[in-house]
Amino acid sequence: MKRVIPAFICSLAICAAIACAVVVFMRFSGLIDNILSPGKSSVNNRESKITVVIDPGHGGTDGGAVGVSGILEKDLNLEVGTLLAGELTRRGFDVIMTRTDDVMLDNGSSSSAKVSDLSARLEIVRSCENPVFVSIHMNKFPDSSVNGFTVYYSSNNPDSELLAAAVRQSVTDSVQPENKRPMKAAGNSIFLLSRLTSPAVLLECGFLSNQREEALLSDPEYREKLVCAISDGIENFINRGSSGSKV
Template sequence: MFRRVILPFLLSLALLAGVSALFAEKQKTDAQTAGEQTVPTVVIDAGHGGEDGGAVSADGTPEKNINLDIALRLRDLLTADGIPVVMTRTEDILLYDRSVDYQGRKKALDLAARKQIAEETPNCLFVSIHMNSYPDARYDGLQVWYSPNNPASKAVADLIQNTAREVLQPDNDRQVKAAGSSIYLLHHLTVPAVLTECGFLSNPAEAAKLAAPDYRQEVAFTLFLAIREACEEIF
């Protein structure tokens, strides 16, 4: 009698313990998966492209080429570190739909397409890469702009600006700036979004630096360090 009652009871207890352990394990796995999902997908946006060269350095190099080169280097660094990346472009093109009447609105369609890529990327951090230009050739230094529509944007911009000061340009005392309506993407995007003007093509010394692959790798590495820190601390 004792055996007939107790043994099944003990067996069901053991079974319950086993199920509980399995359930706990599953919960842990789910939490880990959820944790992984907080790492953002970095949408790297190489500014300009194709018909739109952007600013031009004294030796005639268009901004679009330097933007894309640094963007590809940044992609490789982030990917090697396990941070997911989406590129708005990997070629020398503007992103407008060739099947519509695009005359006179290539640039508007291009910006809308870039905005759409960011919006369609879940848990996105948008990082646009540009070069600066100014009539006065004296000005130099990396400058970060942030979207005012998401509080994480300024935090990411601060990390990039501060990292640039620490590892790339010790004398750079520029402060991050909130983007106004003149920077279409940052003005309209509601996801965390920053735009880095990596240097002034109008400054001959800085343009010469940016013409060197080693320096472009240093710029990409600076962005990588800041974005990796952002992934750990902000997202």
């Protein structure tokens, strides 16, 4: 009996050590996280397959819209796009940007500079295996009272409308509860959305022709709040899954 008890205690110690090792392994391999957070696991399983392509519109000699106080759309697009790329990366997504500097792109074709720029952006998206495309722009309108975030979506993939709805919902919930602007299907006039077959949206983040909205978009704190809401929408879309095989 004297020998049985130490042997029993010894066996218990070995079992406990093995159990600890298994728990440590599961913790570091993410298995426990996935078991405890099944919703999150779907993101983790998917994120390696998805590349979120952030496209800050315009750049270089193409300044885009000019705000009432003279601010250039291309600069705000790059600010918002860079923030968005950083936030999505922090959340664990694979992200690339079509531009990270104040430049127009060039795909080497003999087309006009604008077509060459847009074609180069198109090629970047198409080079990704499983892209989710988010183009960042600022709006302008002759009536300076018009304001508000607006989402355009590509008609080439039903997931684009789901992505647009998720982003619009998140932005109206968190940033612009008074925004009644409906999301819109992009026509052929939007070069990239009319050509891409992956989930693709273009976000008009606000009207630079509206003094109040231009001031908001020039405020780093507001931009961070907006980017957080856009990121929530993109993450909700990816979590929700899709009806097609693209995501």
